[in-house]
Amino acid sequence: MLGSDLLLMGAIVALASPVVEVEEEVYTYTAPNNGAGPMWCFGSTCLVRSGGRLFASGQETIEGAQPLNNVRWTLYTRYDGGWRLIAKDGGRTREPSPMTAFNGGQVFLSVNPTLTPPGTEGGGPAKPQILAFRAIAPDAPPTVLEPRWEGEPAFTEHSYRSFAADGPNGELILFQNIGYTHAEWAFRDRSGQWVAAGKLQWPFGAEYDDPQPIRVCYPNVALRDRAVYFCGVSDIVEPYHVWRDFKRELTGREWDYDFRRLFLTACPDIRTARFTPWVEIASRDKTCGWISPCDLYVAPDGAVHVLWTERAIDERLRDRFFPEAKQRHALEYAIVRDGQVTHRRTLLEAGEGLGGEVPGQHRFQVTPDGRLFVFGYVSGVNAAGEGLSEDRLLELRDGAPAGPAVRVPLEYPFSSFFTATVRAGSPPSYTLDLLGECPGESHTIRYARVRLAS
Numbered sequence: 001m002l003g004s005d006l007l008l009m010g011a012i013v014a015l016a017s018p019v020v021e022v023e024e025e026v027y028t029y030t031a032p033n034n035g036a037g038p039m040w041c042f043g044s045t046c047l048v049r050s051g052g053r054l055f056a057s058g059q060e061t062i063e064g065a066q067p068l069n070n071v072r073w074t075l076y077t078r079y080d081g082g083w084r085l086i087a088k089d090g091g092r093t094r095e096p097s098p099m100t101a102f103n104g105g106q107v108f109l110s111v112n113p114t115l116t117p118p119g120t121e122g123g124g125p126a127k128p129q130i131l132a133f134r135a136i137a138p139d140a141p142p143t144v145l146e147p148r149w150e151g152e153p154a155f156t157e158h159s160y161r162s163f164a165a166d167g168p169n170g171e172l173i174l175f176q177n178i179g180y181t182h183a184e185w186a187f188r189d190r191s192g193q194w195v196a197a198g199k200l201q202w203p204f205g206a207e208y209d210d211p212q213p214i215r216v217c218y219p220n221v222a223l224r225d226r227a228v229y230f231c232g233v234s235d236i237v238e239p240y241h242v243w244r245d246f247k248r249e250l251t252g253r254e255w256d257y258d259f260r261r262l263f264l265t266a267c268p269d270i271r272t273a274r275f276t277p278w279v280e281i282a283s284r285d286k287t288c289g290w291i292s293p294c295d296l297y298v299a300p301d302g303a304v305h306v307l308w309t310e311r312a313i314d315e316r317l318r319d320r321f322f323p324e325a326k327q328r329h330a331l332e333y334a335i336v337r338d339g340q341v342t343h344r345r346t347l348l349e350a351g352e353g354l355g356g357e358v359p360g361q362h363r364f365q366v367t368p369d370g371r372l373f374v375f376g377y378v379s380g381v382n383a384a385g386e387g388l389s390e391d392r393l394l395e396l397r398d399g400a401p402a403g404p405a406v407r408v409p410l411e412y413p414f415s416s417f418f419t420a421t422v423r424a425g426s427p428p429s430y431t432l433d434l435l436g437e438c439p440g441e442s443h444t445i446r447y448a449r450v451r452l453a454s
Contacts, residue, residue, distance in 0.1 A: 018393050018406065018408045018409075018450050018452055019450065019451040020408065020410055020411075020448060020451075021449045022448060023446065023447075024082055024083070024446065024447055024448075025444055025446050026056055026058065026083045026435065026446060026447050027058050027083070027444075028444050028445070029058070029059055029060060029443050029445065030443065032059070032061045032067065032070055032071045032094075033067055034067035034068045034069075034070055035094075036071075037096075038058060038059040038096050038437075038445055039096070039417075039418075039436060039437060040096055041095060041096045041098045041161070042218065042361070042416070043218045043220050043221070043232065044098030044099075044162055044164070044424065045098060045418040045419065045420070045423070046058070046098060046418050046435060047099070047418045047419065047420050047434075048101040048420055048424050048425065048426050049426045049429070049433060050101035050102065050104075050106065050107050050135045050167075051104070051105030051107075051134075053077055053078070053138065054077065054078040055078075055099060055107050055133070055135075055138070056075075056076045056078075056435050057073055057075055057076075057096065057097045057099050058073070058074040058075070058096075059071050059072075059073065059097075060073075060074050060088070065092060066120070067094075067122075068122060068123045069092040069094050069116060069120070069124070069157055070092065072089035072092060073093065073096070073097040073109065073111055074089070075109060078447070086139050087139075087142070091113040091114065092118070093112050093126070094112070094114070094123070094159075095112060095158075097109050098161070098163040099163070099424060100164065100167075101424060102165065103167045103425070103427060104170065105134060105136055106133070106135070107133040107134070107135055107138075108130050108145075108165070108172065110128070110129075110161060110174060111129050111131060112129075112161065112176075113126060114126050114157055115127055123157040123158065124157060125155065125156060126155045126156055126157050128174065128176055129145065129147075130174065131143070132145055145188070147174055147186035147194055147197075148194035149197050153178055153184045155178070155184075158177070159176045159177060160177040160183075160217050160218075161176040161177070162174070162221040162230075163175075163221075163424070164221040164222055164223045164423050164424060165223060165423075165424055165425030166223045166224055166225065166425065167424075167425030167426065167427060169225065170190045171190050171226065172188040173186070173187050173188075173221065173228055174186050177215070177217070180202075180212070182199045182213075183199070183202075184199060184200075185197060185270075187228075187271070189271075195271060196270055196271045197273075200275060202215055202216055203216070203263055203278040203280075205236075205239060208239035208240070209239060209241045212236065214234045214236060214263070215234070216232040216235065216263050218233055218292075218293055219231055220232070220294075220295055220306075220423065221296075221423065222304075223270070223423075224298045226270055227266065227267065227268050227270070227298075228266060228267045228270045228275075229264070229266045229296060229304055230264070230265050230266070230275075231281065231293060231296050231306055232262075232293055233260075234259060234260055234261040234263070235258070235259060237255050238256045238257070238258055239258060243288055243321070244256065246321075258285075259290055259292065260284045260285045260290060261280060261283045261284075261285055262281040262282040262283070262293065262308055263280055263281065264279045264281050264304070266304070266339070281334055281341060282308065282310065282332060282334075284310055284312060287312060287313040287314075287322050288313060288317050288321070288322075289311050289312045289313050289314065290314070291308055291309070291310050292308060292309045293307075294307040294308050294309060294331075295364045296364075296423065297364045297366060299370075300370070302337065303335050303337055304335065304337070305334075305396075306333070306334045306335075307331070307332070307333055307362055307363070308331075309329070309330065309332070309359055310329070310330045311328070311329055312326065312327055312328040312329075312351065313327055315327060326351060326352040326353065328349060328350070328351035328354060329359060330346050330348065330350075331359035332344070333345045333346075333347050333399075343399045345400065347362075347374065348378070350380055356380040356381035356382070357378050357379075357381070357382060357388060358378065358379050358380035359377075360376060360378065361415065362375065362376025362377070363417070363421070364421070365419065365429075365432050365452070366422050366428040366429075367428055367452065368427075368428045368430065370428075372396045373394065373395050373396070373432075373452070374395075374396060375391065375392070375408070375432060376391065376392060377390070377392075377414060377415045377416075377417075378390055378392055379415070379439075390407050390410075390413050391410055391413045392405040392406060392407055393405060393408050393450075408450055410448055410450075412446055413438060413439070414434055414436045414437070414448070415436075415438060415439050416436050416437045417434050417435060417436025417437070418434070419432065419435075420433040430452045431449060431451055432451075432452060433448075433449055434448045434449075434450065
C-alpha cells in the first residue's frame with residue numbers, strides 16, 4: 001500500500017462513525033459457582049481471527065459435577081449463518097480456556113485438565129496442555145502440544161494462566177501461576193520447539209506488616225520479536241492487619257484480597273530468561289483502592305502502552321481510616337520506555353466533584369496503518385442526569401486523544417468483553433471483533449462486529 005493510500009485510509013478511520021455490522025448470541029451457560037466464569041481469563045482472550053475465520057472458546061458447566069473442576073471447554077467458529085460448536089472437552093477443568101493464533105491459519109487453545117477422578121470435590125493437580133487446530137479444517141481433531149517446563153511444577157486448577165502469541169513470527173508463550181510465589185513460563189519458537197522455560201518471581205512487598213511476595217494476577221502479556229511484556233495487578237490477602245481486622249468485622253470472612261498495585265516487567269529476549277526489575281506503574285495502596293488492568297500494546301518503536309482503571313478508595317473504610325479522601329473512578333493510560341513511565345494521562349474520570357460517567361473495562365484496537373484506538377464501557381449518569389450504559393471509541397495519537405470519544409451504536413453494549421487482539425496473534429484490523437457479556441443478558445455470551453472504516 002502506498003503512503004498516500006495509508007493517509008486516505010487513516011482519514012476514513014478518523015472521520016467515519018463506527019458501524020455495527022453484526023450482533024448475535026454465541027452461547028448461554030449455567031453459572032459454575034467455582035470462582036471462574038467464562039470471562040474470568042480477561043487478561044488473555046477467548047476470541048481470535050486466523051485464516052479469515054473467527055474462533056471463540058466457551059465454557060460449559062457439567063451437570064452433576066462438583067466444584068471446583070465442574071466445567072468443560074467448548075470451541076466455536078463463525079460461518080455466514082452464525083456460530084457453530086466444533087469441539088468440546090471430554091474431561092473437566094475449572095477456568096475458561098484462552099486462545100491464540102498465527103497468521104498462517106493455526107489456532108491454539110490453552111487447556112488445564114484436572115488429574116483428579118470424576119466425582120472429586122474441590123481442586124487438585126492439573127496438567128497444562130495446548131490444543132492446535134487448523135482454520136482450514138476447523139472440525140479436524142486438534143494436535144496436542146505438551147509445554148516443556150523447568151522441572152516438574154505442581155500445577156493445580158487455579159492456574160491464573162496467561163497465553164500470548166507473536167502471530168507474524170509464529171511463536172507462543174504460556175504463563176501459569178504456582179501459589180503465591182511465582183509463575184512458571186514456557187516459550188515455543190517458530191520451529192515448533194519449546195526452547196526456553198523458567199520462573200517469573202513476583203515483586204516483594206517489604207513494606208507490608210508481614211513482608212511477602214506480591215502475587216501478580218490477571219496480567220496483559222505481549223510477545224513481540226521474542227521480547228515479552230507482563231503487566232498485572234497485585235492479588236494477595238489484605239496485607240495490613242488493621243484493615244484486615246476491620247474488613248473481617250464487616251464481612252465475617254478471614255480473607256479479603258488486595259487489587260491495588262499495577263506492576264510491569266519485561267524480558268528483551270525470552271530465550272535468556274532474564275526479566276527486568278519490576279516497575280510499579282500505579283498504586284492505590286494508601287487509601288485501600290482498586291486497580292484493574294485493561295490492556296497492553298507494544299508499538300513498533302518499542303513503546304509499551306498500558307491501559308487500566310482505578311477506584312480511589314474502599315468507601316467502607318473511609319470514615320474510620322481516611323475521612324478526607326474523595327472517591328474517584330478513572331480510566332488511566334501510560335507509555336513506558338526502557339522501564340520508565342514517560343507519559344501519563346487520564347482518559348475519563350468520575351466521582352465526587354467530577355461527574356457521573358464511570359469508566360469500565362476498556363481495550364486497545366490496532367489498525368493496519370498503526371493507529372491506536374481505545375474501546376470500552378461507560379456507565380453511571382451523564383451531565384443531564386440521564387442513565388448511561390454504552391460503549392465508546394476513542395483514538396489516541398502521540399499519547400493524547402485525537403478527538404472526543406464517540407458512542408458505538410450497539411443494541412447490546414458490552415460491559416465485559418474480549419477482542420481479537422494482536423497480543424493473541426490476531427492481525428491488526430479496521431474491524432473490531434467483540435465477544436462478551438452485556439448488561440441485562442444474564443449468562444449469555446454475545447458477539448459483535450464493528451467496522452471502523454469504510
